[in-house]
Amino acid sequence: MSESTPARPSPGQREMMFCHECHDEWYRDERGIICPECGSEFTEVIEDGNDPRDNDMYGHGPGFDYDDDDDDSLPALEEAGPHGVLRDHNPFRAADDDDPEEADISQMPQFQNTRIQNTGPGRYHFSATIHQTIPYPGPASAQAGNGANPVGGITSFLSNLITNAGMLRQQQAEAGDGQGGSAPRSGPDDAPHVHRFAYSSGAHLHPRDGDNPGPRLEPVDGLNNVLSELFAAFGDPNTANMFPPGAAPGGPPGQTFGGRPMDPFMGLFAALSSGQHGDFVTSQEAMDRIVSQLMEQTATSNAPGPASQADIDALHRKKITRDMLGDDGNADCSICMDAVAPEEEVTELPCKHWFHHQCVSAWLKEHDTCPHCRKGITKTDGDAPKDTSAGAPAATSSADPTTNMPGAFGVAGEGTSSNPFVVPGSSPPGPAQDTSSSAQQARSSAHDAAPANNHANAPERRGWWP
Amino acid sequence: MSASAKKRIMREYTECMKDTPAGMKINFDEQNMTKWEVLMDGPEGSVYAGGHFKLEIIFPNEYPFKPPVVSFRTKIYHPNVSNDDKGSMCLGLLRPDEWKPPNKVVAVLRLIQSLMVEPNIDDAIEPSIGNEYKENRKEFEKSAKDWVKRYAK
Numbered sequence: 096m097s098e099s100t101p102a103r104p105s106p107g108q109r110e111m112m113f114c115h116e117c118h119d120e121w122y123r124d125e126r127g128i129i130c131p132e133c134g135s136e137f138t139e140v141i142e143d144g145n146d147p148r149d150n151d152m153y154g155h156g157p158g159f160d161y162d163d164d165d166d167d168s169l170p171a172l173e174e175a176g177p178h179g180v181l182r183d184h185n186p187f188r189a190a191d192d193d194d195p196e197e198a199d200i201s202q203m204p205q206f207q208n209t210r211i212q213n214t215g216p217g218r219y220h221f222s223a224t225i226h227q228t229i230p231y232p233g234p235a236s237a238q239a240g241n242g243a244n245p246v247g248g249i250t251s252f253l254s255n256l257i258t259n260a261g262m263l264r265q266q267q268a269e270a271g272d273g274q275g276g277s278a279p280r281s282g283p284d285d286a287p288h289v290h291r292f293a294y295s296s297g298a299h300l301h302p303r304d305g306d307n308p309g310p311r312l313e314p315v316d317g318l319n320n321v322l323s324e325l326f327a328a329f330g331d332p333n334t335a336n337m338f339p340p341g342a343a344p345g346g347p348p349g350q351t352f353g354g355r356p357m358d359p360f361m362g363l364f365a366a367l368s369s370g371q372h373g374d375f376v377t378s379q380e381a382m383d384r385i386v387s388q389l390m391e392q393t394a395t396s397n398a399p400g401p402a403s404q405a406d407i408d409a410l411h412r413k414k415i416t417r418d419m420l421g422d423d424g425n426a427d428c429s430i431c432m433d434a435v436a437p438e439e440e441v442t443e444l445p446c447k448h449w450f451h452h453q454c455v456s457a458w459l460k461e462h463d464t465c466p467h468c469r470k471g472i473t474k475t476d477g478d479a480p481k482d483t484s485a486g487a488p489a490a491t492s493s494a495d496p497t498t499n500m501p502g503a504f505g506v507a508g509e510g511t512s513s514n515p516f517v518v519p520g521s522s523p524p525g526p527a528q529d530t531s532s533s534a535q536q537a538r539s540s541a542h543d544a545a546p547a548n549n550h551a552n553a554p555e556r557r558g559w560w561p
Numbered sequence: 562m563s564a565s566a567k568k569r570i571m572r573e574y575t576e577c578m579k580d581t582p583a584g585m586k587i588n589f590d591e592q593n594m595t596k597w598e599v600l601m602d603g604p605e606g607s608v609y610a611g612g613h614f615k616l617e618i619i620f621p622n623e624y625p626f627k628p629p630v631v632s633f634r635t636k637i638y639h640p641n642v643s644n645d646d647k648g649s650m651c652l653g654l655l656r657p658d659e660w661k662p663p664n665k666v667v668a669v670l671r672l673i674q675s676l677m678v679e680p681n682i683d684d685a686i687e688p689s690i691g692n693e694y695k696e697n698r699k700e701f702e703k704s705a706k707d708w709v710k711r712y713a714k
Contacts, residue, residue: 383688429663430625431565432572454565458626458662466662 111141113148120148399471402463406473407456411443419449430454430466446470562595562622570594570620573666582670595620598634599670603713607678608705609637612713616673618666628660631669636712638705640680640691652676652684 110123116135123140130138139147376382415435420426427434428441428451435441435451442452448467455466463471574589574597581587584602597618603609615634621627633639633648643649653672654664685691693701 380689387686430569432569454662461626469661 112138113141114138115147118148399463401461402459402472404460406463407459410452410455410472412440412452413443413449415439415441428454430458444470444472562620562624566620566622566624567594569625576665577667577670580667582667582674584674585670595622595624597666601670601673601677603709604674604678608702609639609677609709609713612637612709614713618669625662625664628655628657628664629666629669631655631673636708638690638701638708639677640682640685640687640694641676643686644690649686651686652681 112121112123112126112128112130114120114130114132114135115137117130117133119130119132120141121131128138128140129136139145141147376385415426415437417437420437424437425434428449430450431454433451440452441449442455443449444455444465446465446468448465450466458466459472463473465472571594574587574594577587584604586600588598588600590596597620599616599618601614601616603612603614613635614637617632617634619630619632621630631650633642633650636644636648638644641650641652650673654660655669655672680691680694682691682695690701690704693704
């Protein structure tokens, strides 16, 4: 895309000619100054600092020559939309009107006139014409496309993209030049589009010329170069001309895309990749964001899943007894913070924390953990060894991981079977500290090495833990 | 939002009013109780002393089963507060996978106060500020105080 492109013969070596009519290039010393291809006299010598090809570029990345061939008529990327002419070229056109299902087929781009030519020293020119018939997105056709078959969604998405591109171009199309011209579309009818995609590789797939050594070139283009060419072909035809002649419209392909905000294909990419054009970052901050995003995703997947309804239903229900209440005779469910009355029925988890059944089941349906100590209610074989983290030996508040967190507060005493309360009207940490030792004991006794029948067994286990 | 969630938020507010942690003022709109506005003074002795910070606490519909969302509406130079227009915090008990229903807003507010005294570097949402705190405390304090003067007066 810039004059320094190695694929271009340095004008200092041999004079290159360029035809403005057909964009052909040739060596002046071989074929003179009149275009050998089309006979035009509207030609120019390619010089350093005055490269007429820049005016005809379409935003390719470095390493490209743009060669266009005259006999294909339409200046590339111009919208060529005269209905009558192209209608005949499209074999599926006739079916469009009456069969909506067929529309999906005819919407698929068809590459025609695919040609690979050897043009000039060491360059190959690949060109293809894409014919497409795109119904304007009326409600009827959209439904027809999306309706019955699953492929419809994708094809209609693609065709929407291309239609949008076409509309863009439609707005930008001036009175067309060349024999194709562009017919302003009127009304929501089916309008054929032609996108012309020309890819000229700078690849030198032949032995280097010993008599005329040029700079060494990469034999094969990078895929992104090819893609950028393709994007350019679908992109804004005026982009190329946005760059003033002489100024180097260079830079990495990415920047080129940045200048073309409406490019529908970039929109597609953005849609597919959530706005990121690739798995790369350029700053530490962005890297950190990605890492933390990954960690969050992982954390979520590591979190315990919901408890089964059967397990929830099987939880032990018991009536509030006097010893479950605080010194002042009050206690509340730590989820809804409603006070509980004596004789009220609550649900006790294997870890001895109790809650209103309704409250705790809402939580357990999302997470198989005790809302307080995170011990699961589902009985698994691995329960016993895991108990050490949540159970008695670690029950001192300093060893409880949650209370180690900055700003963690004294929940140690709340909601355990012996200290299940917050006393209304007093400062929460007060009672928690007062009863923390008994809370630890209660937790100790609640420790539950073999969870089966733990409620029945729990009292017998008192004393296992000093 | 369920009635029980509203009830719980109401209760928490009542509790907060009875025993508001020092250096805090809570603005509560009964019409929209899911959004609290908290005015928090920079804790004495911290680099934020003298600053007044506006925080927003948004209660999700699933509260208390999901954590409240806390954000600084006043810009603050702090490793645990995102340095953008959101001023969001996500750490410790505010993290969705660490949140437990028995946790209370008061605890959240206390957590924030303690973080203003001592940031949690291992959990920094702004790693560059966290690094500076670790490796160039003077520079960190200078910026933090500077921001207090600029934004939190």
